[in-house]
Amino acid sequence: MAGRIEKRLAELGIVLPSPPSPAANYVPAVLTGSLLVCAGQVSAVPGGEAMKGKLGDVSMEHGQKAARICAINLLAQVKAALGDLDRVKRCVRLGGFINAKPDYAPLPLVMNGASDLMVEIFGDAGRHARTTVGVAQLPNDASVEVEAIFEVA
Amino acid sequence: MAGRIEKRLAELGIVLPSPPSPAANYVPAVLTGSLLVCAGQVSAVPGGEAMKGKLGDVSMEHGQKAARICAINLLAQVKAALGDLDRVKRCVRLGGFINAKPDYAPLPLVMNGASDLMVEIFGDAGRHARTTVGVAQLPNDASVEVEAIFEVA
Amino acid sequence: MAGRIEKRLAELGIVLPSPPSPAANYVPAVLTGSLLVCAGQVSAVPGGEAMKGKLGDVSMEHGQKAARICAINLLAQVKAALGDLDRVKRCVRLGGFINAKPDYAPLPLVMNGASDLMVEIFGDAGRHARTTVGVAQLPNDASVEVEAIFEVA
Numbered sequence: 001m002a003g004r005i006e007k008r009l010a011e012l013g014i015v016l017p018s019p020p021s022p023a024a025n026y027v028p029a030v031l032t033g034s035l036l037v038c039a040g041q042v043s044a045v046p047g048g049e050a051m052k053g054k055l056g057d058v059s060m061e062h063g064q065k066a067a068r069i070c071a072i073n074l075l076a077q078v079k080a081a082l083g084d085l086d087r088v089k090r091c092v093r094l095g096g097f098i099n100a101k102p103d104y105a106p107l108p109l110v111m112n113g114a115s116d117l118m119v120e121i122f123g124d125a126g127r128h129a130r131t132t133v134g135v136a137q138l139p140n141d142a143s144v145e146v147e148a149i150f151e152v153a
Numbered sequence: 154m155a156g157r158i159e160k161r162l163a164e165l166g167i168v169l170p171s172p173p174s175p176a177a178n179y180v181p182a183v184l185t186g187s188l189l190v191c192a193g194q195v196s197a198v199p200g201g202e203a204m205k206g207k208l209g210d211v212s213m214e215h216g217q218k219a220a221r222i223c224a225i226n227l228l229a230q231v232k233a234a235l236g237d238l239d240r241v242k243r244c245v246r247l248g249g250f251i252n253a254k255p256d257y258a259p260l261p262l263v264m265n266g267a268s269d270l271m272v273e274i275f276g277d278a279g280r281h282a283r284t285t286v287g288v289a290q291l292p293n294d295a296s297v298e299v300e301a302i303f304e305v306a
Numbered sequence: 307m308a309g310r311i312e313k314r315l316a317e318l319g320i321v322l323p324s325p326p327s328p329a330a331n332y333v334p335a336v337l338t339g340s341l342l343v344c345a346g347q348v349s350a351v352p353g354g355e356a357m358k359g360k361l362g363d364v365s366m367e368h369g370q371k372a373a374r375i376c377a378i379n380l381l382a383q384v385k386a387a388l389g390d391l392d393r394v395k396r397c398v399r400l401g402g403f404i405n406a407k408p409d410y411a412p413l414p415l416v417m418n419g420a421s422d423l424m425v426e427i428f429g430d431a432g433r434h435a436r437t438t439v440g441v442a443q444l445p446n447d448a449s450v451e452v453e454a455i456f457e458v459a
Contacts, residue, residue, distance in 0.1 A: 024414060025421040026436040030398045032457045033340060034186060037399050040437030054408070092183045093190050097439045098290075101408075102207070102254075105294045108177060115178040130179040131193030131300045133250045134290030137404075137440030141411045147437045151185045187339060245336045246343050255360070255407075258447045261330065268331040283332040284346030284453045286403045287443030304338045 005085035008121055009075075016076040017046040029081040034089075036081060036150040040097070041073035042142035052141045055110060055134070056101030063098065063143055067113030070146035075121065078150060090151040091118045091128040097145045100134030107132050114146045158238035161274055162228075169229040170199040182234040187242075189234060189303040193250070194226035195295035205294045208263060208287070209254030216251065216296055220266030223249075223299035228274065231303060243304040244271045244281040250298045253287030260285050267299045311391035314427055315381075322382040323352040335387040340395075342387060342456040346403070347379035348448035358447045361416060361440070362407030369404065369449055373419030376402075376452035381427065384456060396457040397424045397434040403451045406440030413438050420452045 002010065009016065019028060022039065029038045043066030044050035051066035052058075071094075079085050096111040098104075111132040118126035128148075138145045155163065162169065172181060175192065182191045196219030197203035204219035205211075224247075232238050249264040251257075264285040271279035281301075291298045308316065315322065325334060328345065335344045349372030350356035357372035358364075377400075385391050402417040404410075417438040424432035434454075444451045 022436075024418045025425040025433060026400070027433045028435065030396065030433075030435045032396065032398050032455075037435045037455070039435040040439070090183065090185065092185050093192075094179070095437070097437075100290050102289045102442070104290055105292065107290065108292045112177045119178040127178060127180045127183075129181065129183045129190045129192040129300075130175070131248065131250075131298065132292055133193070133288045133298060135439045136255070136289045136408045136442045137406050137410055137413065139411065139414045139438055145437065145439060147435075149185075149190070243336065243338065245338050247332070253443050255442045257443055258445065260443065261445045265330045272331040280331060280333045280336075282334065282336045282343045282345040282453075283328075284401065284403075284451065285445055286346070286441045286451060289408070289442045302338075302343070 003084055003086040005121060012120060014072060016079060019076040019080045020046045028077040034151055036078060036152050038074055038077055038148040040145045040147040041070045042139055043069045043144045044142060045069060051143045053143055054099045054101050056104035058143060060109060063110035064113035066143035067111055067146060068117050070144050071114040071117040074146060074148050082152060087152045088122065088150050089153050091122060091126045092149040092151050093129045095147040096132040097135045097138060099138045099143050104134060107134050156237055156239040158274060165273060167225060169232060172229040172233045173199045181230040187304055189231060189305050191227055191230055191301040193298045193300040194223045195292055196222045196297045197295060198222060204296045206296055207252045207254050209257035211296060213262060216263035217266035219296035220264055220299060221270050223297050224267040224270040227299060227301050235305060240305045241303050242306050244275060244279045245302040245304050246282045248300040249285040250291060251287045252291045252296050257287060260287050309390055309392040311427060318426060320378060322385060325382040325386045326352045334383040340457055342384060342458050344380055344383055344454040346451045346453040347376045348445055349375045349450045350448060351375060357449045359449055360405045360407050362410035364449060366415060369416035370419035372449035373417055373452060374423050376450050377420040377423040380452060380454050388458060393458045394456050395459050397428060397432045398455040398457050399435045401453040402438040403444060404440045405444045405449050410440060413440050
């Protein structure tokens with residue numbers, strides 16, 4: 001039987017991808033005490049499209065969609081790690097890294113693509129502390145990378 | 154009656170700003186267990202001056218003042234979250250992001266503006282683990298952004 | 307008597323450097339609850355060679371060696387903080403910052419230099435959540451900086 005969060009995902013028409021395994025000596029998430037510390041997820045649909053390019057070259061809409069994809073990929077990893085998304089008590093923190101040209105300043109608007117998704121899914125429990133910065137480059141020229149910490153029951 | 158840390162702030166002539174509410178689906182700080190995880194604060198005085206521009210273009214003194222403002226803004230958010238700054242047991246970590254030209258290497262000296270403030274306020278309990286990096290851009294061209302984790306009683 | 311992890315370091319021919327003291331108002335590591343939060347360590351051998359320069363200018367092999375040096379420096383700080391590396395239960399997270407030109411995309415391969423070291427030393431307990439980004443600059447033009455969180459017994 002689908003849980004509360006799975007139902008919410010279905011209502012929103014969001015299908016979580018099969019989370020890819022890391023290609024190296026790291027893991028997608030580590031549970032320590034009540035904290036699930038998640039590896040940074042880039043804006044690529046596993047097995048599909050990658051949202052690439054630097055903000056300033058690509059549009060803000062592209063960047064917002066990229067940030068949303070990162071957030072969806074994080075949820076796929078959380079589900080794989082916990083088995084059940086209903087175990088999430090709170091999204092504690094998102095760290096947003098935007099692949100940006102040195103003069104591209106509206107970074108928070110890009111990152112809203114990830115933050116909004118968390119609140120759409122978890123409601124007030126999705127409201128998180130957030131850091132957003134513009135970086136020189138990201139793995140495989142992804143437009144956005146987002147890391148996360150969740151509190152779990 | 155003012156607490157111990159409030160008295161220290163007064164001695165130093167530091168007035169905490171009214172912390173601004175985030176303009177999007179995130180919050181300034183999340184308390185999880187004994188950890189207060191704080192959102193990145195940029196170098197802008199709420200309702201007032203913003204310290205903008207890239208290190209390399211702006212002076213180190215500008216950058217150090219910007220880092221100090223970030224630290225003061227963090228304390229304003231901690232006070233808003235906890236009610237009483239005396240509940241802070243330790244500044245665990247500061248993450249410093251410096252808006253920097255690709256050839257600007259003395260980043261730690263800039264970040265000292267934030268680290269020094271924490272030790273001025275909290276004494277040895279203000280000594281933190283620290284990461285300092287130079288990034289391509291920050292929200293609204295702020296010169297510095299600092300995020301923090303505090304241990305609270 | 308050397309512990310299990312010290313023996314493993316000796317098998318691998320790795321000698322931990324004397325960890326340098328931070329040159330400012332911060333500390334190399336803070337223990338909070340069961341988490342050891344470590345300051346970012348750059349790719350410089352204390353008292354010796356510094357691995358400098360931007361990926362894109364310097365080779366990937368240079369970058370991978372730099373990332374490995376960061377990881378070794380982290381272990382030196384963990385040993386100094388805990389007394390005994392056998393107290394490490396898990397490497398929870400590595401944050402990798404690569405000093406990179408804006409078009410240098412194979413950042414994860416560089417960061418593998420740090421991730422591989424953790425697994426060589428700790429085995430499965432060395433597998434961590436990881437975030438890798440390319441930044442505009444690092445302290446003193448270091449090629450790589452890595453920060454870490456460990457779970458300790």
